[in-house]
Amino acid sequence: MNPISKLGLANGLLETGLHQAGRRLTPQRRRVLDLFERIGSGIHLSAEEVHHKLLDSNQRVSLATVYRTLRILVEMGFLHELELTDGGHRFELASNDHPDHHHLVCISCGRTEEFESESVLKAGQLAAENIGFKLIESTLNVRALCPACQNP
Amino acid sequence: MNPISKLGLANGLLETGLHQAGRRLTPQRRRVLDLFERIGSGIHLSAEEVHHKLLDSNQRVSLATVYRTLRILVEMGFLHELELTDGGHRFELASNDHPDHHHLVCISCGRTEEFESESVLKAGQLAAENIGFKLIESTLNVRALCPACQNP
DNA sequence: GTGCGTGCAAAATCTTTGCATACGC
DNA sequence: GCGTATGCAAAGATTTTGCACGCAC
Numbered sequence: 001m002n003p004i005s006k007l008g009l010a011n012g013l014l015e016t017g018l019h020q021a022g023r024r025l026t027p028q029r030r031r032v033l034d035l036f037e038r039i040g041s042g043i044h045l046s047a048e049e050v051h052h053k054l055l056d057s058n059q060r061v062s063l064a065t066v067y068r069t070l071r072i073l074v075e076m077g078f079l080h081e082l083e084l085t086d087g088g089h090r091f092e093l094a095s096n097d098h099p100d101h102h103h104l105v106c107i108s109c110g111r112t113e114e115f116e117s118e119s120v121l122k123a124g125q126l127a128a129e130n131i132g133f134k135l136i137e138s139t140l141n142v143r144a145l146c147p148a149c150q151n152p
Numbered sequence: 153m154n155p156i157s158k159l160g161l162a163n164g165l166l167e168t169g170l171h172q173a174g175r176r177l178t179p180q181r182r183r184v185l186d187l188f189e190r191i192g193s194g195i196h197l198s199a200e201e202v203h204h205k206l207l208d209s210n211q212r213v214s215l216a217t218v219y220r221t222l223r224i225l226v227e228m229g230f231l232h233e234l235e236l237t238d239g240g241h242r243f244e245l246a247s248n249d250h251p252d253h254h255h256l257v258c259i260s261c262g263r264t265e266e267f268e269s270e271s272v273l274k275a276g277q278l279a280a281e282n283i284g285f286k287l288i289e290s291t292l293n294v295r296a297l298c299p300a301c302q303n304p
Numbered sequence: 305g306t307g308c309g310t311g312c313a314a315a316a317t318c319t320t321t322g323c324a325t326a327c328g329c
Numbered sequence: 330g331c332g333t334a335t336g337c338a339a340a341g342a343t344t345t346t347g348c349a350c351g352c353a354c
Binding site for chain 2: 321327328
């Protein structure tokens with residue numbers, strides 16, 4: 001799966017999904033999703049960072065529209081919204097290559113790594129079933145100290 | 153372990169811990185921690201809610217002090233800071249009865265349940281070790297649909 | 305052409321901070 | 330008494346909203 005085909009695929013899905021919801025495919029919405037696909041999965045951006053990166057590429061999108069678009073893309077499943085321990089929310093591409101990955105965050109320097117775990121998925125599924133919940137997704141946030149911050 | 157003895161214990165720990173850090177045990181700090189102990193573990197409050205509940209009990213503490221105190225209590229390990237999917241941050245008592253518990257959140261109505269899982273803990277530990285991180289704590293957030301919201 | 309989406313600026317939230325006063329130690 | 334903590338109000342940071350215009354359909 002090369003970047004070109006992924007990009008085309010996602011744009012098609014984006015258009016279809018928007019139209020089904022009575023929404024429109026605008027250049028701004030395409031620009032936001034394209035940005036995430038260009039930088040690849042596993043990168044976490046804040047709304048502010050998305051805005052700046054777009055401006056850097058000469059793609060003018062207002063910050064308010066970035067916020068509105070991020071919310072829509074999360075709602076449609078193209079992006080995941082992350083709640084790591086620092087301030088504002090961050091967003092990343094919801095990639096099929098890494099369907100259910102988790103985050104390790106260094107509480108000292110903020111360095112973030114990702115990992116996957118089948119047993120975490122199963123444990124979440126089991127816990128949900130036990131009380132009649134239907135699992136949608138689960139994310140494990142591990143707060144830790146990275147090697148550099150363990151030996152200052 | 154009854155509520156009285158727990159309350160006394162935590163207040164002693166609070167005082168000792170504060171003094172070790174050159175800080176002081178003030179009525180405001182005691183009020184915030186007492187509130188969390190009165191309502192018990194497993195309840196998640198926002199700063200705003202803490203403030204209102206204290207006012208309801210005729211315990212005047214300014215909102216700014218609530219924020220400052222919550223940060224200190226988290227830092228000292230008396231409270232856990234949660235990042236569930238809705239807006240602001242929430243806090244809960246860090247109870248020894250439930251050392252490492254996780255959260256199931258209904259994305260439709262916000263209903264929140266807790267559960268524990270040894271395998272989640274192990275998976276986080278393993279992932280941290282693999283890249284040389286030292287685990288501090290891990291929390292699994294499961295987004296799901298509760299029974300009521302599955303059958304509207 | 306219709307009506308959703310955008311940009312702008314203002315508003316709304318949520319949280320932190322500066323400073324004078326109060327009080328724990 | 331010394332120096333931290335508080336309360337208040339103002340500032341910051343982040344996110345949302347109202348409105349007129351533009352553009353996707």
